[in-house]
Amino acid sequence: MPREFALSGILFPSLIVVFVIAAAVTWIIDGLMARANLHRYVWHPPLFRLALFACLFGAGGLLLY
Amino acid sequence: MNAIKALRILMTLAICVIAVMVGTALWDHYMLSPWTRDGRVRADVVAIAPDVAGLIADIPVHDNEYVHKGDLLMRIDDKRYQMAVDQAEAALKAADVERHLRKQEAARRAKLDSLVISKENRETTSSQAAAADAKYDAAQAALDVAKLNLERTEIHAPVDGYVTNFTAQVGDYASVGKPVLALINAHSYYILGYFEETKLPRVRAGDPVRIHMMDGEELTGRVQSVPRGITDQNDTVGRSMLANVNPTYNWVRLAQRIPVRISIDDLEHHPLIAGQTCTVVIKPGKQDTKQAAAAPAG
Structure with missing residues (x-):
């Protein structure tokens, strides 16, 4: 994947796309976990969510670049 | 209950540690690895100017035409x-x-x-x-x-190249030394990557480079050289011969950019246009730096 994408002639870093995708995936995983009641294995859900998002975003960014 | 509590804390802490590691890796990669979006395709341009003055009698070449060294570009009456x-x-x-x-x-x-x-x-x-x-x-x-x-009175091409921005017309008066057309040397295309000063320690001559053009094309190249000087923007003199110093912030500073010259491996691969924008990514591989170090000795 190229490092930037064009939006009507203006090029943005692809990291923005990764950010949006990572946020969406975090949201989905969080929903699934809530449904499966997995949150009882989590000590601090907001911290967990943030860390999960950081992992996904970081991994996506590293894969891309 | 205690086991579950320990598991909870352990799991959360583990994912936090992974998050910090991945985040640091991305930060290093994105902020410190030598790459820049500010790359430009450059080429040597010969400004063709007549050596004698006179009316232009004949122009056998067209705009953007490829000419060989020695080809007739223009004839003055x-x-x-x-x-x-x-x-x-x-x-x-x-x-x-x-x-x-x-x-x-x-x-x-x-x-x-x-x-x-x-x-x-x-x-x-x-x-x-x-x-x-x-x-x-x-x-x-x-x-x-x-x-x-x-x-x-006959002006011949001094190099192989492309006639560019050709506006001279038959009947125009050509003056001595006044350029009438630009000839881009076809073998001289190279890339200038404008790298922030902060990234320069990881830029070394000989490193392999990937060049992403804005049109999606990808080229490979090598770092040819790093310049040893750029202009000091404060080194100007005002009207009354006094120093003209730009004010700066004490708190934040902006890294200047240094033009790093990059040679292109295969010039024939893709038609380049001087002035095009590209993204330049240097891959400082350990193997390659060893090879580069060994090459002059061998």
């Missing part, structure tokens, strides 16, 4: 220069006649007795003969100049 050659030839003939005359005179007088002719007269004629000789040489040189001028 040569009538005046042809006449100048004729004139110089006539002057040469006259000088030749004069030279012979003076030579004969001098030879004749050299033979005469000093009772018949004064020493002064003899010396004068021999000097005149020498001067006529010199005049002949001068006329010869003038003819050579006239011939060179005539030759220079």
